[in-house]
Amino acid sequence: MxxxxxxxxxxxxxxxxxxxxxxxxxxxxxxxxxxxxxxxxxxxxxxxxxxxxYKVLFFDSAKLWGSFYNTLLIAVTSALVSTVIGTLGAIGIYWYNFKMKRYLEVVSYLPIILPEIIIGVSMLMFFAGMNMPLGLSTIIIAHITFNIPYVLLIVIARLSEFDYSIIEAAHDLGATEMDTLLKVIIPMCIPGILSGFLMAITLSVDDFVITFFVTGPGASTLPLHIYSMLRFGLSPAINALSVILIVGSLAMAFMSKKLFKHMFN
Amino acid sequence: MIKNYGQRYTFPIMVWLTVFFVIPFSIILVGSFLEKGLYGGFEPAFSIEAYKALMSDTMRKVTLNTIFISVATTVLTVLLALPTAYHIARSPYKEKLLFLVIIPFWTNFLIRIFAWIAVLGNNGLVNNFFVNIGIFNSPVQLLYNKWAIILIMIYTSLPFAILPLYAVIEKFDFSLLEAARDLGATKSQSMFKILIPLILPGISTAVLFTFIPAFGNFAIPDIVGGTDVRMLGNIINERLKTARNWPSAAAISMILTTISVVMVLLFNRIISSKERKIGGNI
Structure with missing residues (x-):
């Protein structure tokens, strides 16, 4: 012993x-x-x-703050859209059988396992083929696309904790499908939906590779801005920016921990 | 009979992923078999030129580099992640230690690369220190080589390897090891027949989460690889934006895709066959 x-x-x-x-x-x-x-x-x-x-960063970096604003806009928009699409998709995939279900499962799994550069390159070629001018809108579309599978997975994980009989009970009690969705399914999925949304925001704010391929003139994001600083001349202001981002990520990590704890208890 | 609402719920996701993922992906697939357009784009004529060009000396060198870097990164990452995850899972302060792993995971990817430039760059902390105390006469180039890429890849992928390993080790019932020893198994037998098979799904996930992003990486070799060390991802970017040879970019993308998908299928198979075997024995 x-x-x-x-x-x-x-x-x-x-x-x-x-x-x-x-x-x-x-x-x-x-x-x-x-x-x-x-x-x-x-x-x-x-x-x-x-x-x-820090002074230089806050008072003498207009371009940086412009790209920061773009990053927020892209993150919130793409997270909202992908959360709605991903949540509805999760409900459909988890509880129903329908034509082409297997296709949908494969297609929503692939973007997660493929290297990011594949998504970036394919979307760039697609936008070029469609004659779509590259810019904020193409970045938002790309971000929605890579966020959907993550939201889907997270919401499905939440759904798997529930029994389908809850839905049947709602139907038996006379609820319409719309009632069931809004009053039963969505409320019980809220923790999953929120963490999916948070995940989408994080992935979007952090994304460099896909954004790099689908961006156009004038549409810079924070990661793109940092990249150009790394490639074409460092200013020590980037140290200060890093510290702000590290503190920000700490806050995010704490918040998400608190949020999850609160939600799951 | 309950009406089937599945189709309605999945309508938006079906349309979105078909239009913005399946169609763009098909463009790569089809485009890799077309001729190159004069100013980028494709000419609608069948050609396997893009695949033939993969056999060139440059491409062979880049491919070998890519394989070496991603395999070395994966092996070293998993070797470092295993004991780290084990320690967290066995610690009374699990949650706090796990949190320490999650913070770098939340920190911006490019900032994490930049941190290493600040440490190892020509004007970085290490060079400054050694030049100041007189050990180096002039700064030594520590970045812009294979090992710098590997180091930074390990740095960025480590949290992704630790988390799945932690998840399996935390669920592992360590009394099984004692039981095996009591029943006369040697130390290595109990290790290889009980512990490793049971945490294998976590190891596979860690390998996949490390290998695929490393193999298809573009940003890290672009920033700290210099002109000497390029990986397949860099060549894709170059063919797309500088050389304007889209079929070639598409063909290399298809190679990356094929290898990623094969890896996933292979590892899924290993996981499920192991699970069956264990189930059968019990």
């Missing part, structure tokens, strides 16, 4: 050192960004503490 305890203790120590190595790996580079965002100079030599780059 003692032997087993000692062994499991050693095992724990080994996996523990891997764990803390991973954490160091995760956070050391982010910490470097945070420290140097307060650097007075331009270089990676710390010459003095200053809020200079």
């Amino acid at each position: 003692k032997d087993v305890l000692v062994r499991s203790h050693i095992k724990h120590r080994i996996s523990g050192s891997f764990f803390w190595f991973t954490m160091l790996f995760f956070y050391a580079p982010l910490l470097v960004l945070i420290v140097f965002s307060f650097n007075e100079g331009r270089s990676m030599n710390f010459t003095g503490f200053s809020f200079k780059w």
Whole structure:
């Protein structure tokens, strides 16, 4: 018995050192960004503490704020549309049999498993073929497309916790399909729908590859803007921007945790 | 008889995915067998030129690079993710530790790449440090090679590997290992016949979540690969936007698609056959 305890203790120590190595790996580079965002100079030599780059970021980066606005617009629009389409799709796929169901299942699974670049390239060729000018509208269409499968999966996961007899009961009690949808199905899916929506917002805000292919002149998003900063000249303001985004993602992570906990209890 | 509302509920998703996914995807498939247009686009004439061109020396080198980078990334990521996930699943502070993994997952993808440029770039922290203390005379190029790509790919995919592994290890009943040992199994027997088979679905998911994004990656080699190390994703972009050879971009996209789908089918098969075997034994 003692032997087993000692062994499991050693095992724990080994996996523990891997764990803390991973954490160091995760956070050391982010910490470097945070420290140097307060650097007075331009270089990676710390010459003095200053809020200079935050000032540049907030008061002298009109283009960046323009792309930030675009990012929000695209995220909210595409998340709303994909949540509606994905939720209805999930209800249909989970509870009904219909013609071409297998086709729909395959087609809504594929965008998740294919590399992002495939979606980007195919949509670019499609928009070119349709003579659609590239810009915000094509980005929104692309984002709706890659968000739908995720919303679908999340809502289906929620539906699988319920029994179809609830729906039958509603029907037996005289509810029309519309009543059932609005008063029974949607309310009980709300946690799933909300997390699908949140997922869609996150994926949309973070997307670089697909957006890169379907964007047009003048339609920059935050990731596209960061990319051009990385490729064509760094300003230390990007350190400050990174810190704001890291803090933002922390807030998002906390919020979603709270939200999920609240919803599932 | 209940009326079938399935068709109505799925009408929007059916139309949307057909128009904006199936049709665009068919364009790649068909376009890869067409001739190239003068200024981009396709000429409606059958040709397998785009596939023939995949045999060139450049393409062979890029393909080998792509395979090497994505396999190395996958192996190293899973090897690092396994003990990390194990530690989280066995810890009394599971939720808190898991949260530490989720934060980088929420952090913007390009910012995570940028963090490594700030550390390893020519004007980065490491170079500055070693030049200042006089070990390096001038900055050493640490980025713009295969290993930089692999390092950053591991960095971005690690949360995606840890989460599915955590999910299976957390559900694993560790008393099974003790039972196996009590019944006379050796340590490695209990490991390979009980633990590994039971967490195999999680391992497969982790492999898929790491390998497919790595294999089809475009952003990371584009930013930290320099001109020397290019992957298939970079060639697609180049053919599409610079060389204006759309059939070639389409053909390479078809290769990426085929490999991703084959991987998924293969791993699904491994998972389901293992599950049957375990079920059969019990």
